[in-house]
Amino acid sequence: MAESMGAIASPHHLATEAGEAAYRAGGNAIDAALAAATALTVVYPHNTAVGGDLVALVRSPEGSLACVNATGTAPAARNPDALRERHGDRLPERGPSTITVPGAVRGWEEIRRHGAALDWADQFRAAIDYARAGVPVARSLRAALVQDRDCLAEDPGAMEVFAPGGELLPEGALLTQKRLAGSLEKIAANGPDELYGGSVGAALAAGLQARGCPLTTVDLKRYAAGVTPAISAPLGDFDIHTSPPNTQGFALLRTVRALTELGLDSLPPDVPAEVLGRLFLDGTHVRDTLLADPLFAQVDVENDGFAEIVAQLRARSGRAPGTVGRPSVPRGDTVGIAAVDSSGYAISIIQSVFDSFGAAILEPETGILLQNRGTSFSLDALSPNVIRPGKRPKHTLMPVMVTRGRRVRWVSSTMGGHGQPQIHAQVLIRLLEGKSPQDAVSAPRWVVGPRSPGERSDTVHYEADLAETTVAHLAADGFPLCEVPPRTEFLGHTNVVSVESDGTLTAGSDPRSDGSATVLAIPARGTE
Incomplete structure (x- = not known):
């Protein structure tokens, strides 16, 4: 009988150790994640x-999500x-x-x-x-x-x-x-x-x-x-799953769907940076103007303006200029935990x-x-997101899971505030490229969005070790650029667990945090 294994990754090593202790006590991935949480x-x-x-x-061992x-x-x-x-x-x-x-x-x-x-x-x-x-x-x-x-x-x-x-x-x-x-x-x-x-x-x-x-x-x-079904979109042989409104998970799926429409779903590592940049800007705009609690406002954030952005990208024309507004770049405000065990949780x-x-x-x-x-919340009475008693505000939190057929392939979680859809997209591209979870979360990244008052909404903050070709593509398409040091925390910290076709688990924790990732054997309950 194969040994039962568990994996967990979190942004603080003591939280990861709490998850390990839960596994050793006979818990599963859910118990480990809750102990870390x-x-x-x-x-x-x-x-x-x-x-x-x-x-x-x-996700249960039976495949329900x-x-x-x-x-x-x-x-x-x-x-x-x-x-x-x-x-x-x-x-x-x-x-x-x-x-x-x-x-x-x-x-x-x-x-x-x-x-x-x-x-x-x-x-x-x-x-x-x-x-x-x-x-x-x-x-x-x-x-x-x-x-x-x-x-x-x-x-x-x-x-x-x-x-x-x-x-x-x-x-x-x-x-x-x-x-x-x-x-x-x-x-x-x-x-x-x-x-x-x-x-x-x-x-x-x-x-x-x-x-x-x-x-x-x-x-x-x-x-x-509340408990709801996840929202999902295919990307090549994979299915990307995330959370529905009032969260911003839809923004990641708009990017995934656009890549499919543009014929780029089978070669995501080759997606031009300016295409990603425009899709990131599109998702941010829809989130900022339309996202709200669906129990109070029925707004189609998944499809509003989607055909138009895809048409623009096919023609590589018509990018809307950025506007000056309230900074919305992520700060140190969120934690993400990823956990998987060999029983299927x-x-x-x-x-x-x-x-x-x-x-x-x-x-x-x-x-x-x-x-x-x-x-x-908004104080604008005409905004879908206007504050009301008992209403949930638009929300940045968005867990992500990737499946292939009936099997989990990757579990991803990230800090990054408004930049979470963009960070998830870049980490996913690295994983599809064949990188390990640790290499995928450690790779240089960039985020579209202002950090300081006066910056435009299409300002790109990029880490200094980002590939020069990526920086050049973004500059050529008119994105204002701002270089930041490598491994900058406000560009988010991500945790990923990977499940290989033979069930092997690997995990990675972002060096931008104080975290760690581990894979360990799970004792049968009652053996300790």
């Missing part, structure tokens, strides 16, 4: 938190007119007006229903230990602390955790989060309802109301994660607080940091 809320708090969101793709959408909603008492009076025509980037209902814990609960082998409390063991005993401040976290020191300084809860002596913790210093550990212990012992109706939720709601956020215990009790989890440290509000009683995903 909870650990990341402790060791990578600038990127994910109990107060954040989650979207995942989960489900999308778990645990993106939070606007509180019931959120008043659009009051927000316009307070903020004008645009929501702030941080603060109490940007907080939505935390979805991640309900997401973990829903994921478990798709085949977890270990108990609910088991997935919290490493996270609780990391929070109570402390972990060294990672390189990425220290960089985020420095970059966001001003907004963190305005929040006493954040300063108590991240600057306990009045100075921000340096890299390698011990980060302890004892109140978060207490909240995690209660959630582990009492189940997810501890946050969505129990004492932890009550304390969280009370603390947020004191800061001017109208989130209540009723909002928490009413919240439920596969999972891609994406978790986020949106901007680095989210709303920059850490509720001190619970130790829970809150996301600022609500800043993605």
